[in-house]
Amino acid sequence: MRITDEMLYEAAPEAAERYLGALPGREACAHVFSPDFEERMRVLAPRRKKGTLWKRALLLAAVIALLGTAVRAGQPEDYHVRAAAREGILTYSARPQEDVVPQRFHRITLGWVPEGYALWTESELEEDTVYFSTSYRTEDYQYIALRQWMGQEYSETLMGDYQWEGVTVQGSEGIFIHAAEDASGYILLWADGPYVLQLTADSGLDRETFFKIAENLEW
Numbered sequence: 090m091r092i093t094d095e096m097l098y099e100a101a102p103e104a105a106e107r108y109l110g111a112l113p114g115r116e117a118c119a120h121v122f123s124p125d126f127e128e129r130m131r132v133l134a135p136r137r138k139k140g141t142l143w144k145r146a147l148l149l150a151a152v153i154a155l156l157g158t159a160v161r162a163g164q165p166e167d168y169h170v171r172a173a174a175r176e177g178i179l180t181y182s183a184r185p186q187e188d189v190v191p192q193r194f195h196r197i198t199l200g201w202v203p204e205g206y207a208l209w210t211e212s213e214l215e216e217d218t219v220y221f222s223t224s225y226r227t228e229d230y231q232y233i234a235l236r237q238w239m240g241q242e243y244s245e246t247l248m249g250d251y252q253w254e255g256v257t258v259q260g261s262e263g264i265f266i267h268a269a270e271d272a273s274g275y276i277l278l279w280a281d282g283p284y285v286l287q288l289t290a291d292s293g294l295d296r297e298t299f300f301k302i303a304e305n306l307e308w
Contacts, residue, residue, distance in 0.1 A: 169183060169261075169279075170182070170255075170262050170264050170278060170280055172264050174252075174253065177248060179248075180246045182243060183243050183244075183278050183280045184280060185242070185280050185281075185285050194221070195308060196221050196308075197286060197307065197308050198307050199233070200305040200307035202302065203298055206227055207227075208224075209224045219239045219240060220237065222237070223235050227293070233302060235286070240283050242285065243287065247266070251266055252268075253266045256277070258277060258279040259303070259306065261280060262280065263279030265277050267296075274289075275288075288302065
């Protein structure tokens with residue numbers, strides 16, 4: 090049986106409820122990391138504040154195990170963006186239009202950034218470019234990051250108390266995600282023609298400023 094992204098997406102909440110409930114609590118798995126390690130990880134993976142890597146790995150294994158006993162039929166194949174939340178698990182994904190294939194990769198960039206943010210990194214795949222990312226940060230390591238894929242689906246799973254809502258990003262359907270308890274740290278995912286795009290920001294920005302960045306993206 091071929092396991093597709095749609096099948097993983099649909100099975101994740103049920104697998105979390107069935108398997109993660111038997112795991113030990115967070116208090117039994119405590120570990121104090123060094124300040125240097127915490128700082129480096131904050132830059133590399135700033136939005137994964139809840140949950141741990143081992144729980145994510147077990148969740149994926151549980152999803153695959155669940156799919157081994159139940160095949161989900163009739164899932165939609167033509168969606169652009171979708172999300173679902175259940176029992177502290179948020180799964181979301183985006184798919185670009187498959188019938189629109191540009192001759193070359195066309196970057197989208199940040200046309201406006203708040204005061205205090207400076208360009209930090211830019212990266213892309215050197216051969217047959219289908220991916221580009223750029224990030225800005227402040228002196229105290231607050232960040233804004235933009236990622237772009239061409240002709241590729243993107244999906245993600247977050248563990249924790251997150252909220253999401255459907256939004257419109259420059260005329261395209263999108264999903265806006267934030268942590269429920271403090272509404273700091275944002276994720277915006279949307280599809281635009283052959284591209285999937287994701288804008289993220291750490292705490293330090295309010296919602297209005299975050300969406301102003303999105304509204305001023307430039308092709």
